[in-house]
Amino acid sequence: MTRKRTSLVATRALRAGQLLVSGEWKELTARLVRKVRSKGDPPAAQDDPKAYARWLRRQKSRFAKEWKRADAAGAEDVRIVFVRGGAFAPEPKQSPSATLFVRAGDEVEPGAERLFAAAFARGADVVTCDHDERDAGGRLARPRFLPAWSPARLLEDPYLLPAFLVRDTLLAGFSPPIGASAEATLYAIALHVRDRVRRAEHIAVPLVHAHGPLSRAGCMDVARESGPAEIVEASGGWRARFPLPKAARASVLIPFRDQPELLDRCLDSVFAHTDPRRFDVRLLDNGSLEPRTAAIVGKWTQRANVSVLPLPGPFNFAALNNRGAGDATGSHLLLLNNDTEVLHDDWLEPLMELAAQKDVGAVGCKLLYPDRTLQHAGVWLGVAGLAAHAYAGLGEDHAGHGGELRVLRNLSAVTGACLMIERRKWRAVSGMNEKKYKVAFNDLDLCLRLEQHGWRTVYTPHVTLVHHESKSRGARVDMREERAFLTAYEDRVAHDPYVSPSFSRLVADGRWR
Numbered sequence: 001m002t003r004k005r006t007s008l009v010a011t012r013a014l015r016a017g018q019l020l021v022s023g024e025w026k027e028l029t030a031r032l033v034r035k036v037r038s039k040g041d042p043p044a045a046q047d048d049p050k051a052y053a054r055w056l057r058r059q060k061s062r063f064a065k066e067w068k069r070a071d072a073a074g075a076e077d078v079r080i081v082f083v084r085g086g087a088f089a090p091e092p093k094q095s096p097s098a099t100l101f102v103r104a105g106d107e108v109e110p111g112a113e114r115l116f117a118a119a120f121a122r123g124a125d126v127v128t129c130d131h132d133e134r135d136a137g138g139r140l141a142r143p144r145f146l147p148a149w150s151p152a153r154l155l156e157d158p159y160l161l162p163a164f165l166v167r168d169t170l171l172a173g174f175s176p177p178i179g180a181s182a183e184a185t186l187y188a189i190a191l192h193v194r195d196r197v198r199r200a201e202h203i204a205v206p207l208v209h210a211h212g213p214l215s216r217a218g219c220m221d222v223a224r225e226s227g228p229a230e231i232v233e234a235s236g237g238w239r240a241r242f243p244l245p246k247a248a249r250a251s252v253l254i255p256f257r258d259q260p261e262l263l264d265r266c267l268d269s270v271f272a273h274t275d276p277r278r279f280d281v282r283l284l285d286n287g288s289l290e291p292r293t294a295a296i297v298g299k300w301t302q303r304a305n306v307s308v309l310p311l312p313g314p315f316n317f318a319a320l321n322n323r324g325a326g327d328a329t330g331s332h333l334l335l336l337n338n339d340t341e342v343l344h345d346d347w348l349e350p351l352m353e354l355a356a357q358k359d360v361g362a363v364g365c366k367l368l369y370p371d372r373t374l375q376h377a378g379v380w381l382g383v384a385g386l387a388a389h390a391y392a393g394l395g396e397d398h399a400g401h402g403g404e405l406r407v408l409r410n411l412s413a414v415t416g417a418c419l420m421i422e423r424r425k426w427r428a429v430s431g432m433n434e435k436k437y438k439v440a441f442n443d444l445d446l447c448l449r450l451e452q453h454g455w456r457t458v459y460t461p462h463v464t465l466v467h468h469e470s471k472s473r474g475a476r477v478d479m480r481e482e483r484a485f486l487t488a489y490e491d492r493v494a495h496d497p498y499v500s501p502s503f504s505r506l507v508a509d510g511r512w513r
Contacts, residue, residue, distance in 0.1 A: 019142065045512070049139035055512050056140070056206075062501070063205050067111075070118035078165065080108065080118040083182045085305035099171070100390040101189060103182045103328070104163035105211050107134065113206040116165045119201040126193060126200040127165040130502065131208040140209060143512075144402050146499030147409070149200030149360065152458045155229055155240040156407040158187035158219050163208040170196045177222055184218035191226040204501045240408065241460060242353040248278070250352055250420070251330030255320040257310075257339040260296040267300050269342040279349055280305040281336070284324045297469075317416070318432035318442040325423070325431055332356075333426055335443075337417040340367070341466040351420035354408075354458050361455030362421050362447045364414025365463035366405075372396045375467045377405050378459040379413040379444060380508050381489070381496035386482065387444060388508040389415070400502075401510040410456045411498045414445030417467055425455055440477045441485040448489060 040267045075424045077097040098120045102108055111131070119127040127150060133142040137325040144161060153159055157372040162184055176185050220238045227228045228442035229240035252270065257261050267281065283297060285308055300306045311323055325333050332352050347365075356361045367376035377400070391398055391405060399405055429449045432442040486493060495501075504513045 021434055024369060042413065046142050049135065049137075052141050052143060053139075055143075058513075059502070062200075064267055066115060066203060066205050070115045072118075078113050080113060082106075082135070083185050085176075085180055085182050085185055097168045098165050099168055100284055101163060101166045101186055103186060103210070104209060104215075106162050107209040107211060108163070109207045109209070115203050115205065115207065119203060120165060122201065124165075124199050124201040125167045125170055125197045127203065128160050128200070129163065129203040129207040130205060130500070131162060131210055131215070132206045133210045140206075143206055143502070145204065145500035145502040146402070147196065147204060147404075147500060148202045148412040150498070151194050151197070152354075152456070153404070153407055153409040154190055154194055155223065155227055156215075156238060156369040157403070157409075158183065158190065158216065158401065159404075160190050160211050161186050161214050164190065166193055168428055172175060177218075180222065181215060181218050183215050184222045184483075187219045188222045188226050191348075191483065192223065195228065221280070234462075236406065242357060244349055244353045244356065245331075246263060248332065248356065249330045250279045250332040250334045250348060251325070251328035251423070252279050252281045252336050253284060253321050253324040253328070253333045254281060254338050255286055255324070255338050256288065256293075257286040257315070258290045259338065260290060260293040260294045261291070263338045264296045265301075266336070266338050266340055267306075269340075270336075271303075273342045273345045274348050276303075276305055278352075280330060281307070282324045282328060283308040284320045285310050285312075286315055286320060313422045314438075316434055316438040318434035318437055321416075322431045322434055325426055328423060331423060333421050333423050335416050335419040335421075337467065339468040340418055343464050343466060346506070347463045347465070350460060350463050354460060355420045355422050355425075359454065359456055360458050362414055362419050362457045363441075364411075364419055364457070364459050364462050365465065367415070367417060367465055367467040368396055369393075370466060375396060375469060375484070376415050376417065378409070378411040378498075379415065379447075379460070380499045381412050381444075381492045382487030382499060383496075383503075383505055383508045384485065385450075386493060387413075388464065390508050391510065392508065393510060401500075405461055407434070408458060408460055409498075411459050412451075412457065412492065412496050413444040413447035414459055416446070417469075418465055419443060419446075421446075425450060425453075436484045436488075437481050440481050445485065445488070 013361045078100055080100045080102060082102050082104040083312060100113060116127050129145055130143060130145050132144065133141050134140055150159070166189065174189065174192045177188050180188065182467050220231060223238060226232050227240065229242055231238050232241055270281070283306065284298070294298065297308055301308055309324060311320055321335055332355055334351065349365050351365065354360055364378065365374070369375045374394050376392065379387055380390050381387050391400055429446070432446050437445055451457065502512055504511045
């Protein structure tokens with residue numbers, strides 16, 4: 001055994017011993033789980049009725065808890081309406097009531113209305129569920145495991161279909177699109193209530209069995225007519241765009257310590273693909289010493305919209321960004337790692353326009369390793385022991401479960417390697433927590449604190465950068481920071497609403513648990 005290997009083993013043993021002494025059993029267990037070989041059915045098994053049947057049998061106890069929870073809730077008035085296109089008209093009722101909309105021809109699990117009624121009784125305005133598909137031989141396959149309520153995703157994807165429940169009072173003023181398909185009508189209902197939802201619930205049980213695939217025909221037209229965004233055609237679907245004031249401008253914060261080639265490449269890509277009127281750059285120098293670094297910084301600071309802020313001392317990612325944001329003048333702040341590289345034009349404005357939405361806090365984007373595999377497509381909590389980048393290591397064009405990687409979607413967090421936020425929202429939460437999270441978890445903590453103020457995190461696949469982070473570098477996490485994050489967000493780590501409980505908690509590739 002080499003000296004380096006011996007040192008690594010000794011360090012891990014020492015940390016495990018410290019955890020045992022401190023009584024941090026959950027943390028120790030999480031660390032051990034990360035080393036467990038991936039288990040669960042791979043995503044490709046979704047087309048195999050036999051594999052799905054086996055999975056359903058494994059989930060009986062989990063599903064039983066949902067039914068028991070429903071039995072314990074109070075009964076509410078819920079009706080089922082099978083939608084056949086534009087032939088739907090809501091019926092006003094005096095008492096609290098809700099409607100379960102289902103695409104005509106699809107099958108609702110017997111007694112499923114009890115689960116929907118229970119969620120409605122708990123105060124939900126909208127209730128969604130998982131679903132699957134019955135093939136010609138009557139066998140179930142192709143499950144769709146949905147996340148919690150995702151208003152951002154709804155702008156580009158009618159993901160709630162083929163069934164969802166809505167509180168009847170939210171349907172006031174709704175007119176079904178004339179001559180539209182059942183799917184387009186259901187999508188119109190969802191968009192109509194989108195901005196009125198105060199609370200939503202998702203039932204992670206396949207309660208609806210679709211008879212035939214869902215069609216997106218006519219849904220883009222509905223999005224154009226019913227949605228709050230401008231809808232433009234995109235590869236395989238559509239994309240939501242929002243107006244951005246001409247005066248909007250981003251202050252780009254780039255912490256660095258030497259590594260001049262990385263910094264030079266990052267800045268070169270930013271200026272090559274961005275309107276200079278839209279941004280200024282603040283270089284946050286954390287004690288660089290190399291002459292080559294000074295030369296590179298000197299070259300770039302000759303530009304009017306580039307400045308350098310000397311910030312020597314121990315590395316503290318949160319503090320560096322807090323200082324950089326302190327007197328920034330942009331309407332937006334972009335946290336950007338020095339080892340990133342912009343790949344295309346029209347990247348900054350899409351991040352800014354999303355961050356400017358009244359219900360949005362942090363905005364992240366697609367990051368690729370240099371070999372063009374996914375490095376970041378959002379963060380899933382409670383996976384791989386604590387948190388993981390969704391679908392990391394898979395192909396650049398990987399669609400994700402149900403195509404979720406091709407559309408906007410809400411998540412618990414995104415990485416701080418490229419994170420956009422309005423400056424006023426940053427200030428409202430006092431920026432990053434530089435005392436508890438000097439190196440790690442400061443980005444996750446920021447996203448979750450923004451959410452506590454009513455600002456959701458959004459991931460967009462329409463902006464792509466390369467992140468020259470080494471795949472083999474491994475995690476370097478201070479145990480105190482990890483423990484602080486787990487203590488502060490234990491419930492959220494255990495139950496990330498944007499990660500289906502039907503997914504494995506060992507890997508973040510969408511395989512079934």
